[in-house]
Amino acid sequence: MKVLVVGAGGVGEAIARMAKPRAWVKQMVLADYNLERAKEVQAKLGDEVRFPVEFIDASKQEMVEELARKYGVNLIMNAVDPLYNEKVFDAAFNVGVNYMDMAMTLSKSHPEDPFNKSYIKLGDYQFEKSKRWEEKGLLALVGLGVEPGVADVFARYAQDHLFDEIDEIGIRDGANLEIQGYEFAPNFSIWTTIEECLNPPVIWEQDKGWFTTKPFSEPEVFEFPDGIGEIEVVNVEHEEVLLVPRWVKTKRVTFKYGLGDQFIGVLKTLKMLGLDNKEPIDVKGVKVAPRDVVAACLPNPAYLGDKMSGKTCAGTWVKGVKDGKEKQVYLYQVADNAECMQTWGCQAVVAQVAFSPLLAMDLVEHGQWKGVGVLGPEAFDPLPFMDKMAEYGFPYGIKEM
C-alpha cells in the first residue's frame, strides 16, 4: 500500500513511526505545510525512500491531488486540522483513491437556536457524497482515530457481542496526564480542541434525532480505570454522536470529555475575547486568524512527550440489557505516556490516536475490512480490529460496571 499522509504533526509522525516496521506499507509520503517539520520526522525514520517528504498546502485541493498522483498512492490519510477536510476528501475522490481521516468535516451552529437545534453537523459534507463514492467503488473511512475510531469499534462490538438491547452509548474520555514545566499546555491540537469544545455539543436520541446543548453541559463524575480514577466529564461536540446511530441501534448517544476546570476556564476566556475565531482578521496590516495565534503561542503537543507523565483513557460506556438483565460495561483503551515514549518516541495522546488508522489500513490492505462509500468504523466487523489491538501495542479492556 502506498499512502499520502497529509500533515506531519504529532499524529502524522506517530502513524509513520508505527508504519515503519510494517512491510505492507510500501511507501508513505509525509507532506506538511512546514517542510522542515516533515524532514525532521523523516530523519527520525531514517528511510528517505519509503518516507519521502513534500511541501503541501492542504487548503489547495489541486496540490493534494498532484501529490497523490505523483506518488501513485492507494490512500490519502488526512492528518491535518479538520478545517481542511473538505479539500483533502474531495482530492481523494477526484484522484480515485481511498480516503481516511480521524475527524470529520466541521459543523455549523444553528443561526437562530444554536444550543438546541443542530444545523450542519460534523461529517454532513462527507456523508452527502457517500453515493458518489459508492458508485466510483471508492472507500472513505471517516472518523478513525481513537475517538472517534476505536470508541466506535467498541460500540459496534457491544451491539454484536455483549448486549441484546442498548439504551445508551456514552463515549467517555479522561486522563491524568501532567506536563512538567508548563502552567498550561494542551496535549492535543489546540485548534481542534477549541473547535470541539466551544461548538454546541451534539446529542442523539431515538425520538429526537440530533440536537445540541450548551458547551460544557451535563457535568458528571466518571470513574476511569487503570488508576486514573474519578474525573468530571462534560458534553463536547464529537463525531461518535454522529457516527454511532448510523450503524448501531441504541436509544441515546453522548460524548463527554474530562477537560478540567482550568482548561474550561481558558476556553471560555478565549471565546469571550473572540480569540477562538478561526477566520483571519486584520492585525496591524497582516491577516491572521486569532485561533492560529493561540496555537502558535502554545507548545506544540508533538514535542511534549518527554515532559509528560500519566495515562490517557478512551472508552465507550454502554448501558442496556443482556439475557433479560440490565447490564453496563465500559470498553476502553488506556495509553501510558512512559510506555508510548519508550516504544514509539511519541507522547500518549497522539500515539493512541495514530495506531488505529494504521490498523485499519492493515485490515483494508489484507481484505478483512471491505466496503465502498463513506463509512464510519462501526460499519465494519469489530472483531479483526480488536484482535489486532494488542499486537499494535494498544490492548483494550472491558469493565463490567
Next chain:
Amino acid sequence: MKVLLAGVGGVGEAIAVMANTRPWLEKMVLADYSLERAQEVRAKFKDVDKFPVEQLDASNIEQVVTIARRHQADLVMNAVNVEYVPPLFEAAFQCGCTYMDMAMNGLGADMGKDEFAAHDKWAEMGLLAIRGTGADPGMSDVFARYASDYLFDEIDEIGVRDGANLVLEGVPFASTFSISDTLEECTVPPIVYEEGKGIFPVGPFSEPELFKFPEGIGPLECVNVEHEEVVLIPRWIKTKRVTFKYALDKDFINVMQVLAMLGLNSKEPIDVKGVRVAPADVVAACLPAPADLGDKMRGKTCVGTWVKGTKDGAPRQVYLYQSTDHAFCMEKYGCQAVSWQTGVNPVIVMELLAEGKWQGRGVLACEAFDAASYLAKMADFDLPYGILEMQLA
C-alpha cells in the same frame, strides 16, 4: 503652540478635542498609523487647517523627525502604546521639541530609567521632557505634590487608587483603556516603594483592599498593579511608602491571567502560518477599540491619591481625586470617560507651559512642578477635583 500628536486613539482624540478649546493652540498634527482613524477624528473639527493629518509609524525615528519639522512642531505629544517611547523621545530630542507622554517604558523599578538617564543631555540643550502627564500617572502625581506642599508636614504613605463603576452594555469583554498597556501593567509584577528599601516587586494582584471611592462609586476591591507613580513620586516627594492599586474585578483579573498563562500578552512578534504578528496585538484587534465604546458605557471613573501623614502634630488622611461621569463627557466632548479623563491632563500641562507657569529643563515628571497652578486650572477644563478628608479610626 504647535503640537505633533503621535497616536489618535481614544486618548489622542480627547487631547485634540480639549486642545481645540484653548486659545494658545496654533496647530495639532493628528498622526496615526491608521490615516483613516486620524481623518475620522479630524472630521470632528470645524477648523480643519488647525488639525492636519499624517500617517505615522511611531517606531520610525526619521519619520517622526520629518513630520515634526514639516509642521515646525514645538512639542511632541506621545499618545501611542508605551513601547514607542524610545523612538518618540529620541525624535523629539533630535528636532529640539518639548516631549510629553502619559506612560513610561521599562520594567518595574527600571520604568523610565533610560530617559531619566538623558536628563543632563536634555538640560544642556535647554530642552524639556515631562513623563507621565495623563490621569494616572500625571494628575495623581500632581495631587501627591499638592499634598506634600500644602496639606501635610510629614507623609507616611502615598497610595494612588483608581476605580470605576463603569458598565459596558452588550459587550462580553472589553478594556476601557489600551488593552496592550493594560496587559502590560497587569501581567508584570507590581512594585511598591518604601523608604530604606527602595522600589521592590510584590505579587501580582497582591494586597487586596476595599477602598471606598467617592461620588457614589462606592467600595471596590483594589489590588497592587505595576504603575509609574511608584517610581515617580519618591524622586521628588518625601514619603515613607508609595503604592498603586487598581480596582480590577475578578473576571477581568482572570482574563489577564489566562492571557499571560497562554503567552498571549507577548509583544514580541511570532510566526503564525507565514506572517509575523505580536500576540498582544491580536488580542487588541479582537476586542472593541476603547475609542468605540462610548455609546455602550455608563457610570463614573475615579482617579485619586490617598495620602496619610501628619499635619500640625495630628494624624491626617486625605484622598485627592477626580471623578469623571461618562454621560457628561460623552455629551459634551463625544469621548468616553476613561480616554477623556486621561487626555485632558496633558492639555492642562501644555497650557501651563504655554503660559510659562510651568518651566523646566531636562527630563522631569509632574511632581517636579507647581501643583497649585495645575489644580487651579482643573475646573476650567471640566475636570474638577475633590479633596476628601478621611475619617480616622
